[in-house]
Amino acid sequence: MFDGIHSEKIAKLVQGECTDPSILIDNVSSLSDANNRSITFYIDKKYKNLLAKTNAGIVLLKKSDEALRPSGAIFVNDPYLAFAKIANFFLNTKQDSGIHSTFISGNNFKVGKKSFINAYVVAGNDVFIGENAYIDSFVKIGSNVKIGSNVKIGSNVNIGDDVIIGNNCNFFSGCAIGIDGFGYAREKDKSWIKIPQVGSVVICDDVDIGSNTTIDRGALDNTIIEDGVKIDNQVQIAHNCIIGRNTIIAGCTGIAGSAVIGKNCMIGGGAMIKGHIKIADDTIISGGTGIGKTISVPGERYTNVFPYNLKHKDWLKIAAKLKNWIKNDK
Amino acid sequence: MFDGIHSEKIAKLVQGECTDPSILIDNVSSLSDANNRSITFYIDKKYKNLLAKTNAGIVLLKKSDEALRPSGAIFVNDPYLAFAKIANFFLNTKQDSGIHSTFISGNNFKVGKKSFINAYVVAGNDVFIGENAYIDSFVKIGSNVKIGSNVKIGSNVNIGDDVIIGNNCNFFSGCAIGIDGFGYAREKDKSWIKIPQVGSVVICDDVDIGSNTTIDRGALDNTIIEDGVKIDNQVQIAHNCIIGRNTIIAGCTGIAGSAVIGKNCMIGGGAMIKGHIKIADDTIISGGTGIGKTISVPGERYTNVFPYNLKHKDWLKIAAKLKNWIKNDK
Amino acid sequence: MFDGIHSEKIAKLVQGECTDPSILIDNVSSLSDANNRSITFYIDKKYKNLLAKTNAGIVLLKKSDEALRPSGAIFVNDPYLAFAKIANFFLNTKQDSGIHSTFISGNNFKVGKKSFINAYVVAGNDVFIGENAYIDSFVKIGSNVKIGSNVKIGSNVNIGDDVIIGNNCNFFSGCAIGIDGFGYAREKDKSWIKIPQVGSVVICDDVDIGSNTTIDRGALDNTIIEDGVKIDNQVQIAHNCIIGRNTIIAGCTGIAGSAVIGKNCMIGGGAMIKGHIKIADDTIISGGTGIGKTISVPGERYTNVFPYNLKHKDWLKIAAKLKNWIKNDK
Numbered sequence: 007m008f009d010g011i012h013s014e015k016i017a018k019l020v021q022g023e024c025t026d027p028s029i030l031i032d033n034v035s036s037l038s039d040a041n042n043r044s045i046t047f048y049i050d051k052k053y054k055n056l057l058a059k060t061n062a063g064i065v066l067l068k069k070s071d072e073a074l075r076p077s078g079a080i081f082v083n084d085p086y087l088a089f090a091k092i093a094n095f096f097l098n099t100k101q102d103s104g105i106h107s108t109f110i111s112g113n114n115f116k117v118g119k120k121s122f123i124n125a126y127v128v129a130g131n132d133v134f135i136g137e138n139a140y141i142d143s144f145v146k147i148g149s150n151v152k153i154g155s156n157v158k159i160g161s162n163v164n165i166g167d168d169v170i171i172g173n174n175c176n177f178f179s180g181c182a183i184g185i186d187g188f189g190y191a192r193e194k195d196k197s198w199i200k201i202p203q204v205g206s207v208v209i210c211d212d213v214d215i216g217s218n219t220t221i222d223r224g225a226l227d228n229t230i231i232e233d234g235v236k237i238d239n240q241v242q243i244a245h246n247c248i249i250g251r252n253t254i255i256a257g258c259t260g261i262a263g264s265a266v267i268g269k270n271c272m273i274g275g276g277a278m279i280k281g282h283i284k285i286a287d288d289t290i291i292s293g294g295t296g297i298g299k300t301i302s303v304p305g306e307r308y309t310n311v312f313p314y315n316l317k318h319k320d321w322l323k324i325a326a327k328l329k330n331w332i333k334n335d336k
Numbered sequence: 337m338f339d340g341i342h343s344e345k346i347a348k349l350v351q352g353e354c355t356d357p358s359i360l361i362d363n364v365s366s367l368s369d370a371n372n373r374s375i376t377f378y379i380d381k382k383y384k385n386l387l388a389k390t391n392a393g394i395v396l397l398k399k400s401d402e403a404l405r406p407s408g409a410i411f412v413n414d415p416y417l418a419f420a421k422i423a424n425f426f427l428n429t430k431q432d433s434g435i436h437s438t439f440i441s442g443n444n445f446k447v448g449k450k451s452f453i454n455a456y457v458v459a460g461n462d463v464f465i466g467e468n469a470y471i472d473s474f475v476k477i478g479s480n481v482k483i484g485s486n487v488k489i490g491s492n493v494n495i496g497d498d499v500i501i502g503n504n505c506n507f508f509s510g511c512a513i514g515i516d517g518f519g520y521a522r523e524k525d526k527s528w529i530k531i532p533q534v535g536s537v538v539i540c541d542d543v544d545i546g547s548n549t550t551i552d553r554g555a556l557d558n559t560i561i562e563d564g565v566k567i568d569n570q571v572q573i574a575h576n577c578i579i580g581r582n583t584i585i586a587g588c589t590g591i592a593g594s595a596v597i598g599k600n601c602m603i604g605g606g607a608m609i610k611g612h613i614k615i616a617d618d619t620i621i622s623g624g625t626g627i628g629k630t631i632s633v634p635g636e637r638y639t640n641v642f643p644y645n646l647k648h649k650d651w652l653k654i655a656a657k658l659k660n661w662i663k664n665d666k
Numbered sequence: 667m668f669d670g671i672h673s674e675k676i677a678k679l680v681q682g683e684c685t686d687p688s689i690l691i692d693n694v695s696s697l698s699d700a701n702n703r704s705i706t707f708y709i710d711k712k713y714k715n716l717l718a719k720t721n722a723g724i725v726l727l728k729k730s731d732e733a734l735r736p737s738g739a740i741f742v743n744d745p746y747l748a749f750a751k752i753a754n755f756f757l758n759t760k761q762d763s764g765i766h767s768t769f770i771s772g773n774n775f776k777v778g779k780k781s782f783i784n785a786y787v788v789a790g791n792d793v794f795i796g797e798n799a800y801i802d803s804f805v806k807i808g809s810n811v812k813i814g815s816n817v818k819i820g821s822n823v824n825i826g827d828d829v830i831i832g833n834n835c836n837f838f839s840g841c842a843i844g845i846d847g848f849g850y851a852r853e854k855d856k857s858w859i860k861i862p863q864v865g866s867v868v869i870c871d872d873v874d875i876g877s878n879t880t881i882d883r884g885a886l887d888n889t890i891i892e893d894g895v896k897i898d899n900q901v902q903i904a905h906n907c908i909i910g911r912n913t914i915i916a917g918c919t920g921i922a923g924s925a926v927i928g929k930n931c932m933i934g935g936g937a938m939i940k941g942h943i944k945i946a947d948d949t950i951i952s953g954g955t956g957i958g959k960t961i962s963v964p965g966e967r968y969t970n971v972f973p974y975n976l977k978h979k980d981w982l983k984i985a986a987k988l989k990n991w992i993k994n995d996k
Contacts, residue, residue: 034534036556087521090529097532108440110768110785125440125458128785128803143458143476144492146803146821146839160515161476161494162804164821164839164877176530179476179494179512180548182839182877185820188898188916191747196912196930197894199750200836200874202757204694214530217494217512217550218840220877220899226696234527238518239550240572240590242900242917252526256518257572258590258608260900260918260935262953270526275590276608278918278936278954293592294608294626296954298974310972312640313985314628320992325643327991331657332650364864366886417851420859427862438770455770455788473788473806474822490845491806491824509806509824509842510878544860547824547842547880564857568848569880570902570920582856586848587902588920588938600856605920606938623922624938624956642970644958655973661987662980
C-alpha cells in the first residue's frame with residue numbers, strides 16, 4: 007500500500023514554500039472532492055468559496071493569496087503548473103507488459119522491453135516499436151512504421167504506411183494518422199482524378215493527438231508535427247502541413263493543405279486555417295476564427311467572428327443592415 | 337409472419353381520430369414509397385403534392401388538414417410525434433443474445449440476461465453490463481465501467497476507464513467516451529506539461545451519442561450528461577462539461593471545458609461554445625453560432641453568423657467596409 | 667525489378683510535347699525531393715526557385731513556362747492533371763488476395779475474385795462484395811450490404827445495414843456510413859422520442875469518403891451520394907441528403923438533413939449547410955461559409971465569414987460598432 011508523501015517533499019519537487027511540512031498526502035483532487043490527504047490547487051477567484059470550504063490537506067496557491075489560506079498550503083509561482091507536475095508524479099503507475107496472443111503482424115516486427123500490446127492489434131511488415139509502449143485494442147498499424155519509446159496508442163487508432171513517430175507521444179482513441187490526403191485534379195468533364203498520396207507523416211517527440219483527430223499523409227513530401235505539439239479531439243490537419251514546436255490546437259479546428267504553422271502558437275477551438283499560408287511564431291488565434299492569408303508578424307492575436315451572444319432578433323437587424331450596404335453600392 | 341395491425345388499434349395507440357378503422361397496416365414508410373399497407377405522416381405543405389399522390393393505407397395528419405385527406409387518415413395533434421411512437425412500435429424487433437467466443441475481458445466481468453456481445457469485443461477489469469444490452473464488434477471498454485440495461489453500443493466505440501452509463505442509451509459507431517481531456521500547464525520554455533485526467537464521465541438514462549462524437553473524461557471531477565440528452569455525430573464535449581436534461585445538440589458542435597449547459601436547450605449544428613460559461617435552460621442556439629459569455633436568462637434564441645447566402649463579390653464589399661471602420665478609428 | 671519508362675512513352679500517355687524522348691523515369695516526386703529518374707510538375711510561380719534547382723529527370727509544365735525549363739520537360743495543358751494520371755500509372759500496384767482466417771460473417775456471404783480481407787473483419791448476413799476489393803482490419807459491415815468491385819475500405823470503418831456501394835470507391839479509416847440519423851420528435855414534457863431510421867445509404871460509383879467522415883442512413887427514404895463525389899475527412903452528412911455527381915466537399919463540413927446539393931459543386935472546408943434546402947449545380951461555397959437558404963441560380967460563389975486576418979483589437983472595435991447599431995435602433 008502507498009503510504010503517502012510528506013508535504014515538505016512535495017514542496018521541494020515544485021520549488022514551493024510549505025506552511026506545514028509534515029502533512030501526509032496520498033491523492034490529487036479538486037477543491038470540492040478533497041479529503042485531508044489530498045493535494046489540490048487554487049488560481050481563480052471564482053472558486054474562492056470552494057477554497058474556504060475545502061477539506062484538502064494541502065492547497066497549491068500563489069503567495070499573494072496567502073491570506074485566503076495561511077496554513078495547509080504550498081506557495082508557488084504557477085499553482086496550475088505545479089499541480090500538473092505533482093499529479094504526474096502521483097499517477098505515474100506501472101503498466102502491464104507483453105504481447106497478447108491475438109496480435110497479428112507481417113514480416114519483421116520488433117518491439118522494445120516493457121511494452122504492452124492489448125488484444126486484437128494488427129501491424130503490417132517492417133514495424134518497429136520502442137520500449138515501454140502501450141498499444142490498445144483494435145489499433146491498425148500499416149507497413150514500414152517506426153514508433154519510439156514511451157508512446158501510448160489508444161483503442162481503434164489508425165496509423166498508415168511509412169509513418170514515423172518519436173518518443174513520449176500519446177495518440178488517443180480513433181485518431182487516424184497517415185491516411186490519404188485529399189488531392190484531386192479535375193478533368194474537362196468535371197470529374198476528379200485522385201492524386202496518389204505518396205508522402206507520409208513524421209510525428210516528433212512529446213506530441214499528443216486527440217480522439218478522432220485526423221492527420222493526412224503528404225501528397226509527395228511529408229506532413230510534419232514538430233516536438234511538443236498538443237492537438238485536441240476532432241482536429242483535421244491536411245496533407246503537407248507543418249505544425250511548429252510547442253504549438254497547441256484546440257478541438258474541431260481544421261487546417262488545410264500545406265499550411266505552415268509557427269512555433270508556440272495557440273489555436274482556439276473550431277478555427278479554420280486556409281491552405282498554403284504561413285503563420286508566424288507565437289500567434290494566438292481565437293476560437294471559431296478563420297485565417298485566410300499569411301501572418302508574418304509573430305506574437306499577435308486574431309479574431310474573426312460576429313459579436314458573441316447576439317440575440318437572434320438583433321442578429322436579424324444587423325444582417326439586414328449589412329445586406330443594405332450592398333444595395334446602396336449599386 | 338406478421339399479419340399487420342388494424343388502423344383502429346393504431347389510432348388508440350396515439351389517441352387519434354380514425355377515418356377508416358379496418359385498414360390493415362404492416363409497415364412504416366415515406367409518402368412517396370408507401371403502399372396500401374403503409375402508415376406515413378404529413379406535416380409540411382411543401383409535401384402537399386406527395387400527399388395527393390401517396391399510396392399509403394393511412395396518413396397521420398392534423399385535423400386542420402382534413403380537407404387534404406378526408407379518408408385513410410388518423411388525425412392527431414402532433415403527426416410527427418405520433419409517427420415516431422408507431423414506428424418504434426413496429427420496429428421493436430427481438431435481438432440475438434449471447435456472448436461471442438472471441439470476447440476478451442479482464443477479471444470480474446458480469447452481464448445481464450438477454451444481452452448480446454458481437455465478435456471481437458474487449459473489456460478491462462470490473463465491467464458490469466445490464467440486461468438486454470447490445471455491444472457490437474470492435475468496442476473497447478476500459479476497466480471499472482458500469483453500463484445499464486437496454487443500452488446499444490455500435491461498432492468501434494471507445495469507452496474509457498471508470499465511465500458510468502445509465503439505461504436505454506444508444507452509442508453510435510466510433511464515438512469515444514471517457515478518453516483523456518485536453519489539459520496542459522505551460523512551462524517557462526513554452527513547452528506543455530500534461531495534466532493527468534483523473535475524473536471520468538457519467539452518462540445518465542435515455543442518452544443518445546452520435547457517430548464519432550467525443551466526450552472527454554473530467555480533469556478532476558466528472559463530465560456529466562444528464563437524462564434524455566441527444567447528441568448528434570462529430571460533436572466534441574470537453575472535460576468537466578455538464579449537459580442538462582433533454583438538451584439536444586446537432587452535429588459538428590464543439591463545447592469547451594467546464595461549460596454548463598441548462599435543460600431543454602436546442603443547439604444547432606456547428607455551434608461553438610466557450611469553456612467555463614453557463615447557458616440557461618431552454619436556450620436556443622442557431623447553427624454555426626459562437627457563444628462566448630454566460631447566458632443567464634432562459635428561453636432566448638441566439639445567432640451570430642454573417643448574413644446567409646452572401647455572394648462572394650458582395651462579401652468582398654462588406655468585408656472592405658468593415659475593415660474601413662478600423663482605419664477611420666485611428 | 668522495375669526498369670522505368672522512357673519519357674516519350676509518358677508524353678503520349680498525357681498527350682504532351684516531350685523535349686527529351688529518351689529519359690528513363692522510375693518514380694514520381696516533388697520538385698525538391700526529385701532525382702534524375704523522377705517525374706514531377708510545376709504550376710505555381712511560388713515554386714520557381716525549386717524548379718530552378720530540381721534534380722528531376724522530367725518536369726511537367728505549361729508550354730508558356732518553357733523558358734523556365736527548356737529541356738527535361740513535357741509540356742501539357744494541365745500539368746497537375748497530367749501528373750495525377752502518371753502517378754496513378756506508376757503506383758497501380760498489385761494487392762494481396764484472400765480472406766484472413768479471423769474473418770467472421772453471418773449467413774450468405776459472397777466475395778469476388780482477387781479481393782483481400784485483412785485480419786479481424788466482421789460482416790452480418792447477406793453481404794456481397796465484388797472483385798478486387800480491399801477490406802482492412804476492424805471493419806464492421808452490417809447485414810444486407812452490397813459492395814461493388816475495386817472498392818477499398820480502410821481500417822475501423824463502419825458500414826450499417828442495407829447500405830449499397832458502387833464500384834471504384836475509397837472509404838478511408840474510421841468513417842461511418844449508414845449509421846442512424848438524428849431524428850427525434852418532442853413530447854410535451856420536452857423529452858425526445860427517437861424516430862427509427864429505416865432508410866439506408868446508396869453510394870454510387872467512384873466515390874471517395876474521408877477518414878472519420880459520417881454519412882447517416884435515411885429516416886424513411888435513402889441518403890444518396892452520386893457518382894464521382896469526393897468527400898474529405900470529418901465531414902458530416904445527415905439523413906436523406908442527396909449529393910450530386912462530381913461534387914467535392916472539403917474537411918469539417920456539415921450538411922444537415924434532407925439538403926440536396928447539385929452536381930459539380932465545390933464546398934470549402936468547415937462550411938455549414940442548413941437542412942431541407944437545395945443548392946444549384948456548379949455552386950462554389952467558400953471555406954467556413956454558412957448557407958441558410960436555397961440557391962437556385964447555378965455557378966455562383968458564396969462567402970459569409972467576417973473579414974479574414976482581423977487583429978483581435980480591431981475585431982473588438984468592429985464588434986462594438988455592430989452592437990451599437992442595435993442600440994440606436996431601439
